[in-house]
Amino acid sequence: MAHNKVRVRFAPSPTGGLHLGGVRTVLFNYLFAKKHGGEFVLRIEDTDQTRFVAGAEEYILECLEWCGLIADEGPHIGGPYAPYRQSERKQLYRQYAEQLVENGYAYYAFDTPDELEAMRDREKINGNQSPQYNHHIRHTMRNSLTLTKEEVNELLANNTPHVIRIKMPTDTSVTFTDMIRGEVTFNSGTVDDKVLLKADGMPTYHLAVVVDDYLMKISHAFRGEEWLPSAPVHILLWRYLGWEDAMPEWAHLPLILKPDGNGKLNKRDGDRLGFPVYAMNWTDPRSNEFTRGFREMGFLPEAFVNMLAMLGWNDGTGQEIFSFEELLQKFSIERVHKAGAKFDFEKAKWFNHQYIQKKTGEELATLFAPVLDEKDIQADPATVAVIANLVKDRLHFVNEIWDQGFFFFQAPTTFDNEAVKPKWTPEKQAFFEEWMQQLATVPTFDLATIESSFKNLAAEKGIKVGELQLPFRIMLTGGKFGPAVFAIAEVLGAVETIARIKTALPTFQA
């Protein structure tokens, strides 16, 4: 269109935690902008002063930072189109609303909340399911369309509370092209006269989004599908304000649905089904209600982002693991799905698992360090790295290193005796007693040495190696779990290995 530079924006309302659908919207905006060498703007849509939530803006910023989706302009860093908080732009909007009134595209409405309610009650009695302030009823209300010029001027002069509403045409076809859905058409007559400027002087979303997108030279506007029904209002506003040539291209993103049943995914579903919905932990300062986040649950940001990208988009090749660079290169808004996608937490876990596999033992050890700290366990980072590598392929989350390898850090206190006793024999008892002696004298206590000494002695005694491995495992770990036994022994070292055999041996006798 009339834009020579790609500029997109994410415009959240700072009213609470950031939903994964919100993060995905940011992602698609970001990828699109960067792919085209454009700019990504963060704009805070805080026009509803009654819904202000302390800390919500900072929280959103932190989420974006965690995901690596940093805005080029925004309230945190400013920019050429500052301010980026709509509450700080308040005085800007009125002139445009008034311009619309002057040109006959909008009007003053003096109806009080009570009068509006009365109107709705009246309409409902007449069988109107959802009464709208529209072309059918605006002539029955108190506004500059029904009042005389003198009355209106007087009301205005007396500072009578009023709003400005758009005057939707009675029967006009409003069509626009959505980058995802193609051509979409609405009849203006089915849309109500949305409030543009509220009684407190703040714009509503409808006015603010158009004015700010224009002023901030936004070239592409991506938002959730829930905005589709109000698109005709926005399109008309662009036209009425005389800015149609500068109107951004639109794309309405499909919704993320709950895994069971139907409907938009919300934080309640996460609580109910046991998975996060917000990017990071969030505690509502008013209710103290806590909602957990993907970050704290143990998701790697790169896995979270990759997973989100695949929720509604794919490159057509079947590839699912994309580095951020690849995403930047291959993303295209046209390949975004039209239909909503049910969120599948199992698949999300799989993505995290994939990214854990890419990490080195050292990286995993670093990420795991806080868990050990919390448990007050001192461990050599190099050893933790070895352990991490050993258990890595069975992890969905970094924290699970503990579940998979706690026995590396503390000796078992109980043993799964039931798994051993039924097959226990004096010969096996003798084997371990003798092997302990041998272990104390091996030159180097490494995997190969341990394993060959174990196997040689077993052969000598005429016992099948397999018969001995499970008991040995249980001696070291307490149960039937963990990575390869000899690898465990190597990490534990000679002293600890012998000590554990010694402790466990007596408990195996029937």
Place this chain on the structure above:
RNA sequence: GCCGCGUUGGUCAAGGGGUUAAGACACCUCUCUUUCACGGAGGAAUCACGGGUUCGAUUCCCGUACGCGGUACCA
């Protein structure tokens, strides 16, 4: 109710007038391993329904059903 958007296996989905309708997650079987996991080999879908158009429709058109979204001085 009205308006809009959508509908390929349990889930994410590729594809698109003629195909054995990809792949992934999950599931099941087998294998490897006398733990679990990983790995490997298999298993399972006629594309919501009804009409058209066409030699031929899962793909195009129209209906219907169903689902979702919206219907606030919230975003």
